[in-house]
Amino acid sequence: MIELRSVSHHYGPRTVLSGLDLELSERRIGVIGANGSGKSTFARLLNGLVLPTRGQVLVDGYDTRTAGREVRRRVGFVFTDPDAQVVMPTVAEDVAFGLRRSGLSRAQIAERVEAALSAYGLAEYADHPAHLLSGGQTQLLALAGVLVTEPGTLVCDEPTTLLDLRNARLVTELLAALPQRVVLVTHHLQLLDGFDRVLVLHEGRVAADTDPASAVTAYEELLA
Numbered sequence: 001m002i003e004l005r006s007v008s009h010h011y012g013p014r015t016v017l018s019g020l021d022l023e024l025s026e027r028r029i030g031v032i033g034a035n036g037s038g039k040s041t042f043a044r045l046l047n048g049l050v051l052p053t054r055g056q057v058l059v060d061g062y063d064t065r066t067a068g069r070e071v072r073r074r075v076g077f078v079f080t081d082p083d084a085q086v087v088m089p090t091v092a093e094d095v096a097f098g099l100r101r102s103g104l105s106r107a108q109i110a111e112r113v114e115a116a117l118s119a120y121g122l123a124e125y126a127d128h129p130a131h132l133l134s135g136g137q138t139q140l141l142a143l144a145g146v147l148v149t150e151p152g153t154l155v156c157d158e159p160t161t162l163l164d165l166r167n168a169r170l171v172t173e174l175l176a177a178l179p180q181r182v183v184l185v186t187h188h189l190q191l192l193d194g195f196d197r198v199l200v201l202h203e204g205r206v207a208a209d210t211d212p213a214s215a216v217t218a219y220e221e222l223l224a
């Protein structure tokens with residue numbers, strides 16, 4: 001469970017999020033809102049990539065400010081641009097990178113990496129240079145690299161934005177099938193069908209916190 005207590009965030013003099021009090025426990029949570037409404041900042045607060053200027057973010061009781069490692073073990077993050085996330089020369093090495101401090105043996109790591117590569121359709125690319133993958137494959141690699149660590153929650157910041165329709169569908173289907181809790185920031189409102197809860201951010205505040213259809217209506221009214 002992720003809890004935000006009186007959270008505000010400022011970049012310099014600029015208030016980007018203010019007065020957020022939320023408990024996030026649902027399995028599928030969407031976050032929508034206009035450009036600049038604070039969605040990415042919100043997403044980054046959830047795993048401590050951004051620390052709140054005021055207030056606290058707690059993940060299973062761990063404060064992102066003081067227990068970053070515990071938090072990141074529980075909350076994985078997938079960026080819009082997967083290239084930002086790929087750090088090792090080959091596909092298999094990149095997936096293994098997330099397990100380097102896991103305490104698992106080399107054999108156990110190899111087994112987990114193989115399973116992750118198979119699950120995300122990358123088995124035949126294990127020894128392929130990671131930077132030569134297509135955009136869609138790179139996003140799958142980024143997902144595999146995060147999910148191999150088995151976080152309880154996956155936060156995705158517009159994971160399909162840079163992908164063509166086919167790859168966007170692939171990533172969407174993959175996300176839909178995950179057993180994990182998913183917090184999805186997106187401008188693609190149709191991705192939120194069937195979600196348990198959708199937050200609409202507007203000028204740094206939660207303007208609506210409701211089911212997908214009502215959230216889309218609230219969002220459209222804000223933009224009207």
Ligand SMILES: Nc1ncnc2c1ncn2[C@@H]1O[C@H](COP(=O)(O)OP(=O)(O)OP(=O)(O)O)[C@@H](O)[C@H]1O
Pocket residue numbers: 011016033034035036037038039040041042
């Ligand atoms: N590192 C930063 N330093 C200064 N200002 C920032 C920084 N990151 C974001 N901002 C500003 O904070 C505001 C909210 O940005 P954020 O990226 O959280 O919004 P967003 O809703 O995700 O936008 P978009 O839909 O365009 O991705 C924007 O005005 C942005 O310019």
